[in-house]
Amino acid sequence: MRPSPHGAADPFGAQDLHLLLEGVGGARFETGVARTPTKDTTYIIRMLGNDNEKVVCSLFLQWDKEPSDISKDRITAWEAMKGKFGEKLEF
Numbered sequence: 862m863r864p865s866p867h868g869a870a871d872p873f874g875a876q877d878l879h880l881l882l883e884g885v886g887g888a889r890f891e892t893g894v895a896r897t898p899t900k901d902t903t904y905i906i907r908m909l910g911n912d913n914e915k916v917v918c919s920l921f922l923q924w925d926k927e928p929s930d931i932s933k934d935r936i937t938a939w940e941a942m943k944g945k946f947g948e949k950l951e952f
Contacts, residue, residue: 880918886911887951890943901929904939913951 885908893903908918922939924930 878918880908882952884910884917885952887913887949888946889949890939890946897927899927899929901927904931904936906939906942913949 887909889907889909891905891907893905895901895903904922906920907916908920909915910917922931922935
């Protein structure tokens, strides 16, 4: 296993995601509630289809062990992007 940037072993190694941009019409920034007993906040960017409603890809801020383990730097970066682009944007 190769180490992740967080020091924990990463059983999957580097991952690639290929998304055809011709099928993406926008994005939406959301917060949610983790499905864990702690019910921590989750931070999500949802890529939307050309209809700007259907979700074609969901990107979550990753944590190490629990949703509450998200670093403040990551949350600040997510909030800065949401502040710059707004809650929902069209491409």
